[in-house]
Amino acid sequence: MKKHNFSAGPAILPDEVFKKASQAVLNFNNLNLSLLEISHRSKDFVEVMERARSLALEHLGLKGKGYHALYLQGGASMQFVMVAYNLLNNKATYLNTGTWSSNAIKEAKKFGDVAVVATSESNGFNFIPKGYAIPSDADYFHCTSNNTIYGTQMRQFPESPIPIVCDMSSDIFSRALDFSKFDLIYAGAQKNMGPAGTTLVIIKEELLGKVSRQIPSILDYSIHIKKDSMFNTPSVFAVYVSMLNLEWLKEQGGISAIEKKNDEKAELLYNEIDRNSIFEAYVPEKEDRSLMNVTFNIKNEQLKALFETEANAAGISGIKGHRSVGGYRASIYNAMPIESVKVLVDVMKHTEQKA
Amino acid sequence: MKKHNFSAGPAILPDEVFKKASQAVLNFNNLNLSLLEISHRSKDFVEVMERARSLALEHLGLKGKGYHALYLQGGASMQFVMVAYNLLNNKATYLNTGTWSSNAIKEAKKFGDVAVVATSESNGFNFIPKGYAIPSDADYFHCTSNNTIYGTQMRQFPESPIPIVCDMSSDIFSRALDFSKFDLIYAGAQKNMGPAGTTLVIIKEELLGKVSRQIPSILDYSIHIKKDSMFNTPSVFAVYVSMLNLEWLKEQGGISAIEKKNDEKAELLYNEIDRNSIFEAYVPEKEDRSLMNVTFNIKNEQLKALFETEANAAGISGIKGHRSVGGYRASIYNAMPIESVKVLVDVMKHTEQKA
Helix, strand or coil: CCCEECCCCCCCCCHHHHHHHHHHHHCCCCCCCCHHHCCCCCHHHHHHHHHHHHHHHHHCCCCCCCEEEEEECCHHHHHHHHHHHHHCCCEEEEEECCHHHHHHHHHHCCCCEEEEEEECHHHCCCCCCCCCCCCCCCCCEEEECEECCCCEECCCCCCCCCCEEEECCCCCCCCCCCHHHCCEEEEECCCCCCCCCCEEEEEEHHHCCCCCCCCCHHHCHHHHHHCCCCCCCCCHHHHHHHHHHHHHHHHCCHHHHHHHHHHHHHHHHHHHHHHCCCEEECCCCHHHECCCEEEEEECCHHHHHHHHHHHHHCCEECCECCCCCCCEEEECCCCCCHHHHHHHHHHHHHHHHHC | CCCEECCCCCCCCCHHHHHHHHHHHHCCCCCCCCHHHCCCCCHHHHHHHHHHHHHHHHHCCCCCCCEEEEEECCHHHHHHHHHHHHHCCCEEEEEECCHHHHHHHHHHCCCCEEEEEEECHHHCCCCCCCCCCCCCCCCCEEEECEECCCCEECCCCCCCCCCEEEECCCCCCCCCCCHHHCCEEEEECCCCCCCCCCEEEEEEHHHCCCCCCCCCHHHCHHHHHHCCCCCCCCCHHHHHHHHHHHHHHHHCCHHHHHHHHHHHHHHHHHHHHHHCCCEEECCCCHHHECCCEEEEEECCHHHHHHHHHHHHHCCEECCECCCCCCCEEEECCCCCCHHHHHHHHHHHHHHHHHC
16 A cells, blocks of 8 residues: 655655656667666657756746756755856845755855845744845845745745745745746755756846856856756656656646645645644744645654554654654645545544544 | 667666666555655665665775765766865876866866876877876876777776876776775766766765865765765665666676676677778777777768668667767677677678678
């Protein structure tokens, strides 16, 4: 029996994506060759890369609007560096909403001045700062749309006089936004769009060419754009599975259709956390709560063993909280069916009754 | 019917590796979860990473000798940058034997002085320079052991008064060498050790900490060492398949056993190229010919169509030469059975007879 997989990432993908990916490892496109052994310059793989790039722009409503989609390597941690390498000339501004923002800030400081416009660090990153001003003399404003570890999410994005760079690693393709407000979006695939091993970068070309430093080729966005995301051998399998997942999303009706399902799942789970006498949400403000990563604690430590035994028995996997927060975290990405959330809610109810 | 896949990379891997990899995408380690959806910090994947690291050192005879094995992202092209970032303080020396060496030199020049000790560029990189001196005042000497595009290979490595860094992307694990003579070895997996998406780095820790520049975390070898190659989410699937392939290599008897088979395959093919009146080798000097990538031309252009039709009919795939060289290239990596080489040799004989 398949588990109910609430892992924060690498994370659940649709079963049919796993089936197609598994088949392609044996025989891809009826070539009598594995996907893993064909040239990345072959017609068959070039089509995969082009389709993956095209689907990403299409889902985000950015086709024909001056954006490029790239599938790079190294995860969001590499983007912390590439963003600063390519865009930070004098000063950059960052919003600090958690571990990943903090790491992005740390790396950017190696390339120039960094101003942090606001931070929620003193409160254990359990809210999203608002009402800050973005200085117009900085090169760009950087934010993290969703914080996997703490379970907060930006519902509103500030008006900005300078380009906005956003790390959307854990909520990309989960909700409708006006994505044209962003100048650069990046996302490690392994949260909500594919397996580990590739990172989507959506970038407006006009952003580039404004820094004076020499950029190593593999870290230079303009080179990747010029080479159609094939400057060197890409992470073939991860790009292919991401493409399959974006095709699945299209069959589901795209972002607006999946957003409704995501809203229902999150509402079901947060309602139970708020109702249930033995649990409490990590994030007090409802408007700051993540619809992707639901963080909560058990009030009485002595009930932990009971809850975890019940959860295991129900086939629930991956709900342990991040080591820096503790408690529990249920990640309910696009591919998570509401039935699995219902199983978790039932386990929470049973635990309360037995307590 | 499976093809005879002579692709230069991504390239052939053993059938049993494909089968196990395909199964893991559906259900890994009987967890009732796909390999693609489990946490990289889970016990099951940490074991994969540790086994992959351990097997690499074991095959190279470097266990317990002060080396670390890392599985990073970004391919050899990222290593061109990381090597210079981490090791180039004042001056580095490079041997230029082809496209990849040239690219490595180009990137290193962004970080300091680069002296090219010798080059075979004027002869279309069809030989390996010898008899050059390595200056003792440079930080390291860099070479490329095998040139996938031109089909040359270093049989001997120079005595060096400074650390040796070697790009072994296309011949790692193919032949016995005293690997302890090297201080840093790197290899994009997709040629002879796994699928695209991960890069093996073998590094002596004592090499590090000698440059004064600030290094971005994700490009800092010492951070990857400290984090046991899990500084951030690795390319999970590519590491797993590389581990399967290194296990397969062990079952075959390791590097010394596979080297014998590789020698036989190369001898069979080069003998036919030299004997056959319609073909000629790209690399004239026998001692400089690659045992991995066999490059050759057809003397009479009008016979191309005949040869390619015969090859296609026999199920031969991936023998087109690199666009910068033309002609043909048969890559005969570890997983290529001698039977496939025999099929190619037969096609060459038939073409000669029909010509």
